[in-house]
Amino acid sequence: MGFKFVDLFAGIGGFHAALGAMGGECVYASEIDKDAARIYQRNWGLKPDGDITLAANEDVMEVPPHDVLVGGFPCQPFSKSGKQMGMDETRGTLFWNIARIIEVHAPSIVLLENVRNIAGPRHIHEWEVIIQTLRQLGYRVSKEPMVVSPHLIRPEFGGRPQVRERVFIAATRIPSGKKDHNSNPEIPDLSAVKMNWDPQKWNLNKDLPLEKLTTIRSKMDVALVDTEIKWLEAWNEFVEIMRIELNGDKLPGFPIWADDWVHTTKLSIPYGTPAWKENFLRKNADLYTKHKKVLDAWLKKWNHLEDFPPSRRKLEWQAQNAKNLWETVLHFRPSGIRAKRATYLPALVAITQTSIIAKQKRRITIREAARLQGLPDWFDFVDQSQSLTYKQLGNGVNVGAVYNVLKAQVFRDLDLLGKSKLTDAILSAPSNPDFVLGNHVDYHRVAEAIKFKNDVEIPPLRLVN
Known part of the structure; x- marks a missing residue:
């Protein structure tokens, strides 16, 4: 050495x-x-x-x-x-x-x-x-x-x-x-x-690369559930509607807060509201006022998002010219659903807010997350839970x-x-x-199915000279 x-x-x-x-x-x-x-x-x-x-x-x-x-x-x-x-x-x-x-x-x-x-x-x-x-x-x-x-x-x-x-x-x-x-x-x-x-040259399929999930179990481990898909279907429709409404202009880059859509004539901002929040409230009111007819129809179709959690009634569009939500990489965040171009991913965090490959309607796998950190494919997490590994x-x-x-x-x-x-x-x-x-x-x-217990000495993986 x-x-x-x-x-x-x-x-x-x-x-x-x-x-x-x-x-x-x-x-x-x-x-x-x-x-x-x-x-x-x-x-x-x-x-x-x-x-x-x-x-x-x-x-x-x-x-x-x-x-x-x-x-x-x-x-x-x-x-x-x-x-x-x-x-x-x-x-x-x-x-x-x-x-x-x-x-x-x-x-x-x-x-x-x-x-x-x-x-x-x-x-x-x-x-x-x-x-x-x-x-x-x-x-x-x-x-x-x-x-x-x-x-x-x-x-x-x-x-x-x-x-x-x-x-x-x-x-x-x-x-x-x-x-x-x-x-x-x-x-x-x-x-x-x-x-x-x-x-912007990163390509997840080429540079990560994304795994090819071949078994039912591997797909189920990372697949979005029906309620999550419903949230995304609703917001994808919003994106497609706004693409038509804006006639080629970029989608809004500010956070979209459906709960705060009001006509500008009825906008009331409480005293003491931080300047950044006031700015977003005004922008959401302007957006709603200009496109009230189509946005009201969208809200009605999706029951005003009433069965969506508060954080899922928000969209952060950072995907620039992506045609729809399914072309993006997504992240379910406390601040809303964030959509980014499918080039590089947001930082892995020490909680289970893992990135979502929208096209495949799934989260990234453990192996993909390990690759993001530069760990080799032989790196072994044995039998511990996925949440702990993430x-x-x-x-x-x-x-x-x-x-x-x-x-x-x-x-x-x-x-x-x-x-x-x-x-x-x-x-x-x-x-x-x-x-x-x-x-x-x-x-x-790597293929050995070894139980990893506190009281068991496990031999290491060996580097080959």
Whole structure:
């Protein structure tokens, strides 16, 4: 192996997939969720430790030495009571445990991942503390957030048709005795893997690809139920009616709220209504007033949507020039039914609001969801429930994003890292992690029907040399 890494807050192993494809050996993993830890062990052959706060603190250090530390860490609020910045202020948070590991083992590379909002206006203080802590520990790290989404990465570099903006923090250790004149470096450069790529070129059938469901059971697992199809049939008729009414003009891009359709002369907006909501209420009233005759007929046919849940009486049309609803990708959201072009999918989330392939009247399958995260087809979820698997995938990190960020980090910081087994392994790795994860696997293991229980040791899937 070219280098050793530790995988903190590991989930089911997205970081492991990326670094393993580069020739890394995982010497330690932590994951407090027992179900995710089982899946991690099943696929990677390493049983994750549980509570990181017990394994890495002021008195205990069970994490072994390593070259690279990675993790999708939880962001807990840091105290704002004083002006103290750095490690002292992170105490009581899980980030402090990461910092403690870094302080003891001084890995050459630290790569952390978090949700987009960690670098947003509500978390300015937390962001400053994280960056300052890493710098105090002797690392080069940019104060600018590195936001990466797999749908912006070309497919030949491991990109995926999924909008999934995540912030990466790429920190590289400054060797002892070396002065780093690059006190505020640029974020790692991903321009090469994004060059001339238009995300509208994604094709789900080609680039995911969509599964061909051949059994009744596989179809039933993801098929829409009759009530869901009824909601979509009603809104599809709305789309087709408005296509005729608007005579070639674009369908409204603002949220369509059927419950708030009133004639503009009867529109009454309560005092204190937020400006954004007032704007949408006025636009819905204008739409209804201009097309009252056909919209009244539509409402009457569908019994004024009275048997539809409130969130299904709303439509968010983001599918541009799609001819009808069945040509789109759909998402049942609390804010309404969202329709988008069938190019790339919305982010997987840690709940069962999975994307819907409208043409096939079904949700995406577990295997398709795993592909969106860059996990290979041999990745095994054994016999756990679908809802739990969707949750784990929604909580995961995208393999291609990690793979390309780490490569870019090494390129940026070669002046610090120098030539070594670590840099050689990462820079000489294939341009696409799929070349390793998809082609060098003992596939016969996947078909085994093995019960995965807490008290049973399951042998790992084996990579073929």
